[in-house]
Amino acid sequence: xxxxxxxxxxxxxxxxxVLGMMVLAVGAGESLGAPRKQSGPINVGMIxxxxxxxxxxxxxxxxxxxxxxxxxxxxxxxWLHEEDGQLFLCKNSFALDLSDDQRKQFAxxxxxxxxxxxxxHSDGPEGSAMNSGVIVNIEQIESWxxxxxxxxxxx
Amino acid sequence: xxxxxxxxxxxxxxxxxxxxTRADLKKGIHREYGGWIIQNNENGSLSYTxxxxxxxALIDLxxxxxxxxxxxxxDYHTHPHTTSTEGLGADPGDVESLRGIARNQxxxxxxxxxxxxSGSVYxxxxxxxxxxxxxxxxxxxxxxxxxxxxx
Numbered sequence: 001x002x003x004x005x006x007x008x009x010x011x012x013x014x015x016x017x018v019l020g021m022m023v024l025a026v027g028a029g030e031s032l033g034a035p036r037k038q039s040g041p042i043n044v045g046m047i048x049x050x051x052x053x054x055x056x057x058x059x060x061x062x063x064x065x066x067x068x069x070x071x072x073x074x075x076x077x078x079w080l081h082e083e084d085g086q087l088f089l090c091k092n093s094f095a096l097d098l099s100d101d102q103r104k105q106f107a108x109x110x111x112x113x114x115x116x117x118x119x120x121h122s123d124g125p126e127g128s129a130m131n132s133g134v135i136v137n138i139e140q141i142e143s144w145x146x147x148x149x150x151x152x153x154x155x
Numbered sequence: 156x157x158x159x160x161x162x163x164x165x166x167x168x169x170x171x172x173x174x175x176t177r178a179d180l181k182k183g184i185h186r187e188y189g190g191w192i193i194q195n196n197e198n199g200s201l202s203y204t205x206x207x208x209x210x211x212a213l214i215d216l217x218x219x220x221x222x223x224x225x226x227x228x229x230d231y232h233t234h235p236h237t238t239s240t241e242g243l244g245a246d247p248g249d250v251e252s253l254r255g256i257a258r259n260q261x262x263x264x265x266x267x268x269x270x271x272x273s274g275s276v277y278x279x280x281x282x283x284x285x286x287x288x289x290x291x292x293x294x295x296x297x298x299x300x301x302x303x304x305x306x
Contacts, residue, residue, distance in 0.1 A: 071293045072234055072241035072270075073185060074213060075248055085290040088251050093290075095213050100237065111291065121210070128217040130252055134210060 041117050041139075046080045050092060053122035053133045061135075062117045064144050065094075069103055069110045076103070078116055078135065094120070095134040106141045113144040158265075160201055161229050162278060162300050164192055165267040168203035168231045169276050170303050175206055176233040177271050177305060187214040189232030192267070193225040203231065216252070217259075229265045230256070236272040244268065244277035244295035247287035254281045267300075274303040 041062040049056060049063050065078040068085055076096040079085045084092040096116070098106070106114075117140045122133025172188040179186050190204035207219050209232070216230050232249075234241070245268050253266050269276040279297030287296060 068291050070246060070248075070291070072236055072246060074187065074234055075246045075290075075293075077290070079290075088247075088254075088290055090248070090251060090290070127215075129210075129213065129215045130248065130255060131213070134213065 046078075046092075049094075049120070050080060050132050051125065053094075053120060054124040056120045057122050057133075059120060060117065060137075060139075061120050062115060064113060064115050067096075067106070067109055067112060067114045067116075067141065069096075069098070069107055073098060073100075073103065077131065078114075082111075090130045091125070091132055093131045094122075095131050096138060097134055097136040098138060102138060102141075109141060109143055115140070115142045115144050117141075158278075161192060161265065162267075164201040164203055165229060165231055165265075165278070166276060166301050166303070168192060168206070169233070169267055169269040171203075172206035172231060172233045173269050173271060173274065173303050174306060175208070176235050179208075180235050180237065180271055185235045186210075187232050187235060189214045189216055189230065190219055191216065191221055191227050192229035192231060193221060194228045196224050196226055201228065206231075206233075213248075227260070227262055227264060229267060231267040231269075234268060234270040236270040239272060241270065241272065242293070242295055243270065243273055243275050244297040244299070245279040246296065247290045247292050250279060250281060250283065250287050250296050251290070253279070257281050266297075268297070269303060274305065275299055276301045276303060 041060040043062045046063050046065045065080060066082045068077045070076055076098050077093045078096055080092040116135060116138060118135040118138035120133055120135055125132060175188045187209040188206040190206050192203045194201050204219055214232050221227055249266055249268055257263050265278050265280050267276060267278055277297035278300050283296055
């Protein structure tokens with residue numbers, strides 16, 4: 001009986017600690033839920049972006065993909081993988097709205113993997129457009145180096 | 156229905172679309188225009204839907220409604236080109252777009268494209284000619300059917 005009472009007292013202690021933690025968590029949740037300012041672009045991978053582009057609609061994003069600057073602006077795309085463009089898997093791509101100057105500026109990066117920063121416009125993954133959306137207001141395209149082999153040292 | 160008849164209506168559609176695309180380009184706006192070439196189900200006459208402005212770097216024709224009592228027999232659009240290096244005719248994306256129409260709407264229709272720089276109008280199909288090898292193919296696709304000079 002006494003043992004049972006001690007167990008109940010201990011349970012009450014545990015319960016009060018748990019309740020206290022819950023109150024703290026709720027308080028913290030309120031502060032976490034407060035509006036936060038996004039400083040700089042949202043860094044997101046192409047797979048996440050292609051899976052739920054509507055989540056990033058109208059937002060400044062930064063992602064990595066395979067760059068194709070075509071012969072005309074309408075052929076400019078960012079692909080998940082190089083192979084997706086070879087196999088016409090267009091939903092695995094975003095159109096790129098590049099200016100004439102940008103097309104010249106970034107031509108040297110054509111057919112390489114690049115980091116693109118811009119604003120995503122998308123109707124969602126099931127949109128009727130051929131690709132999954134378009135990246136506009138492109139601020140920057142930079143080279144992505146997955147592997148840079150070093151020269152062997154000659155002794 | 157003779158291909159020549161559709162070509163004739165396509166030339167008129169492209170003329171209307173090129174005028175709008177060229178007007179936008181003068182303001183520094185690069186936008187494609189396009190629409191459907193349609194046939195009246197009752198009397199078989201051909202016409203086209205008014206050219207509609209596309210988004211930034213593309214036009215989604217599937218968003219353009221087809222009037223009741225008409226059947227789609229082709230599509231048309233423009234390329235807002237300012238230099239000769241941007242090329243003539245259709246690109247792999249255009250051909251792939253027709254493949255999408257064939258897959259989703261079970262329609263094997265011709266497409267027409269005209270670029271603002273040359274004014275050349277090309278007819279192409281999901282079969283080419285020639286067939287694009289990849290989306291990175293820079294060859295022109297389709298057959299030239301005419302030219303629309305600036306107004």
